[in-house]
Amino acid sequence: MRPTIICDSREQKWDHVKEWLEGQGLLWMRSKLPVGDYTRMDNMSVVVDRKQSMGEVENNLVHQHDRFRRECELAQEHGIRLVVLIEDGRFHTVDDVEYWENPRRAAWVRLDRLHAEGKMLHRKIKQKPPISGNQMRKIMQAMQERYGVEWRFCLHRKTGETICKILGVEVED
Helix, strand or coil: CCCCEEEECCCCCCHHHHHHHHHCCCCEEEECCCCCCEEECCEEEEEEEEECCHHHHHHHHHHCHHHHHHHHHHHHHCCCEEEEEEECCCCCCHHHHHHCCCHHHHHHHHHHHHHHCCCCCCCCCCCCCCCCHHHHHHHHHHHHHHHCCEEEEECHHHHHHHHHHHHCCCCCC
């Protein structure tokens, strides 16, 4: 018998995962998880925390760093393998993130250049630009080294399948 997948009840925009699980005949249930978004009912030692984009990762690592760090510490303290799955097929490893072009940073650079030309001065700009791909890579590597966080990437349409593989759930190709 295949295990039941627990999906965090706070997980949003997960219909593509739910449809894939149901298409495979897998059982799932919603419940609040202390760490991550997906795990197995019969083995909670591995948890997948799904991120919809690099922008969501940036938000977690920069703007919600303390909350994300506490979640990583909680997983580590309880011997939970935390895998952050990012729905972005452009990357294969954390090293690839160095080449991520943060759209917020690009917008900041454009506005900063216009300000230097005396244009668009009515638009406020922060003193420091948003995080770069290289800075993001370094933070992700630090979280990996300190807390054992694993970073994985996949295409949006492969999310359900990838979650199951990480959780060790047998699926048919």
